[in-house]
Amino acid sequence: MATDLTSPVLRLDDLTATREPPGPRLPVAVQTALFGMFRQYWLPWLRRRYGSIVRLRIYPERSVVVLSDLDHIRAVFAGPASVFHAGEGNAILKPAMGEHSVLLTDEDVHLRARKLLMPAFNGASLRGYRDMITELAEAEVRRWPANRPFSSHTRMQALTLEVILRVVFGVAEGPRLDELRHLLRRVVDVGPIELIGWHNPRLQRVGPWRAYASTQRRVDQLLYAEIADRRRATDLDRRRDVLSRLLTVSTEGDEPPLTDAELRDQLITLLLAGHETTATALAWTLHELARDPVEHAKATRAADEGDEKYLEAVVKEAMRLHPVVSEVARRLTRDVQIGDVRIPAGHTVMPSITLVHSDPEHHPEPRRFRPERFLGGGPASGTWFPFGGGVRRCLGAGFSLLEAVVMLRAVLTRHHVTTDRPRPEPPKPRNVTMIPARGARIIAMPRG
């Protein structure tokens, strides 16, 4: 949708509104805690209390404006990248992903990074990954314990980490990658309290923050060692992994070569953004199927018949009901007017995925798990956006859907999945994702 600069929805020039966004007056520490730990309950309450534009104050020093009106969100996604800075909006991730990360940069620098990474996730590359993912998925489900409960989230993380390591490095063997594999699991295991420590160098000298900082330093050493080794490889042009592709940039066209620090930042971004998210989406999918014998039977039939469209609908519905990332962020470089509210430069607007996905106006009976919503025409455009939107839409969206479908098929053709606790698991914040609080416990019963 093109943004009309004078539309009533979004104005960038000649602002007429003077009203500031409404919001709670609680102290920053309280708002930070509520947002960090209980946003799944707090944001719907705020929406009822203040409407579809709500201002929060959240550490570190951010005025955040949560948006839940679809027209406002569409306008933000279509708005100019020079006004809506996603890189600055994602600043919370800088300590982990680094200043050059495609997630943390804006405008020209961001476009360059995105252009360099894109080929590894286009249609042809995705087709090339399918066999590798199938092989790893089948090996994974063969190892599952029979007839006793376990956390499907933990198993999905192991699988998706294995897959992304291969995408990023090609071969994922040897002591260095073994250590990296082990440490990356620790790096993603960040709760809201640890997140606060990321922005406070003094805290990083004590307690859990200190241990976390030392893990990060070791991960960096391993990545830099891998980069140094790979720079010496003589077969880079024949390799299809992301690291080799990025290293050949300097030999093609007039692009300057990437520095070690730039390479490190893009690699860690893909390793982190590219596995925990998909693992969480898969865990929620299994959680729903395990609790719902009717939907389980339909999905199993689809798996047996190789009906990937249906399996994709199952995954998409799980991502609607349980958005992995609950909102995305854009920091404003100038004052804008959204609806009848003026939002000052420096504020961060956050389109809320969770609030739109759970809005009965867009998704009737929003609390029900109904994959059929995604068959035929599917939900109206813009009402399902687990991968964000506009020029910043997730780079790995197609990849993660492919991975999830292949994995789901491997699970359902081999196991009947059920659970010992059919009650819904609540979402729990972990780093920037919302994971199933009890790990999406399932019981896998091998099929005859």
Ligand code: HEM
């Ligand atoms: C279910 C799985 C996933 C979910 C729910 C997810 C979600 C998201 C979201 C919400 C954003 C922000 C978009 C925005 O600001 O509008 C994003 C960005 C991004 N994601 Fe994903 N993601 C997933 C999987 C992946 C995978 C598998 C990869 C890589 C292999 C990946 C790489 C990225 C990157 C590089 C960006 C930054 C894009 C940019 O700023 O230009 N993601 N993702």
